[in-house]
Amino acid sequence: MNILLIGSGGREHAFAWKISQSNLCNQLFVAPGNPGTAGLGKNLNISITDFEGIKATCIGQNIDLIVVGPEEPLVKGLRDYLKGFPETKAIPLVGPGKDGALLEGSKDFSKGFMIKYGIPTAAYQTFTKDNLEDGLKFIESQSPPIVLKADGLAAGKGVLICANHADAKMQLGEMLLGKKFGEASSRVVIEEFLVGIELSVFVATDGDDYVILPEAKDYKRIGENDTGPNTGGMGAVSPVPFADESFMSKVENRIVKPTMSGLKKEGIDYRGFLFIGLMNREGDPYVIEYNVRMGDPETQAVLPRIKSDFVELLSHMGNKTLNEYKLLVNNFVSTTVVMVAGGYPGSYEKGKTIIGLSSSNQETGLSVVFHAGTKEGENGEILTNGGRVLGITGQGETIQSALSNAYDRVDKIHWEAVNFRRDIGQDILKLTIDASHQ
Structure with a gap:
């Protein structure tokens, strides 16, 4: 089968390495890929969020399977986009739609999901700039260290572990008011620190x-x-x-x-x-x-x-x-x-x-x-x-x-x-x- 792999990082090189070992893979395309994937398949100069370019590749290269490596195209709805066209809707895609991707796209949504379905997790509350004062009071009620998480995607860097109340309060202000992580920290989840x-x-x-x-x-x-x-x-x-x-x-x-x-x-x-x-x-x-x-x-x-x-x-x-x-x-x-x-x-x-x-x-x-x-x-x-x-x-x-x-x-x-x-x-x-x- 012809396979299209979306992404350009170490995870995608590992995927390409493993996919290329299979007799089931006829041709591997990687968008955009990196020098490591270039030796395992054909790199395509297409951004991971260029949905139109991805769709055109699927049609032009007779793609039989799409594998999405990173979270960003999933959170932005790549699956939903491709399902909207008769030429691409039947191509199997590994990666959830926009609804499932919310589990990563929103920390607040995922915490609410865990609580709703009885999945063990740390106690938490979510705050915005509109209830910043409540957030500062909530920090006072917690025993340090205190965990602050940007609600949205922040390239793996949106989690802060603060050693004391003063630092946690300062960081909360920087996240909500100073947009420390851009729009990703327009909402912040504060949760208890789990030891283990x-x-x-x-x-x-x-x-x-x-x-x-x-x-x-x-x-x-x-x-x-x-x-x-x-x-x-x-x-x-x-x-x-x-x-x-x-x-x-x-x-x-x-x-x-x-x-x-x-x-x-x-x-x-x-x-x-x-x-x-x-x-x-x-x-x-x-x-x-x-x-x-x-x-x-x-x-x-x-x-x-x-x-x-x-x-x-x-x-x-x-x-x-x-x-x-x-x-x-x-x-x-x-x-x-x-x-x-x-x-x-x-x-x-x-x-x-x-x-x-x-x-x-x-x-x-x-x-x-x-x-x-x-x-x-x-x-x-x-x-x-x-x-x-x-x-x-x-x-x-x-x-x-x-x-x-x-x-x-x-x-x-x-x-x-x-x-x-x-x-x-x-x-x-x-x-x-x-x-x-x-």
Whole structure:
């Protein structure tokens, strides 16, 4: 089949890498793609929100399946748009419509959905500039740290964890009045801080049936030991030791099933991936957030572990035949280290030449390089073109060997002011060692 993949980041390079391995894929098109996807399919100079251009490509290239990587086109209604034309309405698309995408597009909507369907989550209230005073009083009633979330999309940076009341009040003012995150923070959700260990769970669904994919743990903060501001993600590990059969049974029964049931009751035909960001609080799972697509960088750690045909999974999701698919998972460990531009997540420079990539652009069996924020220079060299530049995924029988394989590859690649965390997976390693001593 001819497949159109929408997106240009590390997640999409991982998708393209996995899709291109399938005999079911005849031709892969990526809009707009990056230098990493260019070797796996045909990149198209089309923006992820150029719905007209996407429609024209679907018709002109006889596309049989559309896979949407990022959240923005979903929240803006790509599925709904394509369903409005006789030439494209029958093409299966992996990704929810505008109604389902609200689970990520509005933090207020998603929190209300969780409360309505009895899904465990942190207590919260939502505020606008019109009731800012009430928001300030609500902050006073909370025990620090206090979590502030921009209601809308903020490129993974709209969540602030404030250490004290004064900082929380200042940040609330900056978000609501100063438009710190633009229109995304015209409404702000304030919620209680959950103490525990984070976990990302991924569900593939066709609206009726679902498959729970391998879980992962990601690392949001820029600094080691989880310090500094939040980023889009600095690394990921899969599997996660504490996500054993007992814990995942709680996740499925308390969260996945009521979420799927709630979507049905709301009349939402949800066909796509659902990312559930969880907190393991003393053995019980609580939902931090929903995303309506696969995570980035978790995808780079999760997809290598999927043994069964990935295009078959995507096709069943789009065609509402997921009950016919059997997920098979590799039992090795996969770890991803994200290499970022110096200064990220604040201001940073682009256009730095990446050195050492030429000998590292093919997978070795031990590691894979996924492009995220890169572009090709005039002389064919690869340049930095974003905050998160590369994701290096190592594989191994143990977490130690997977991390070693990832960092061995990281050490061969360089550009001016490159930055990355050296402690990815160390907390998981400690959990594994502690468990072995019990």
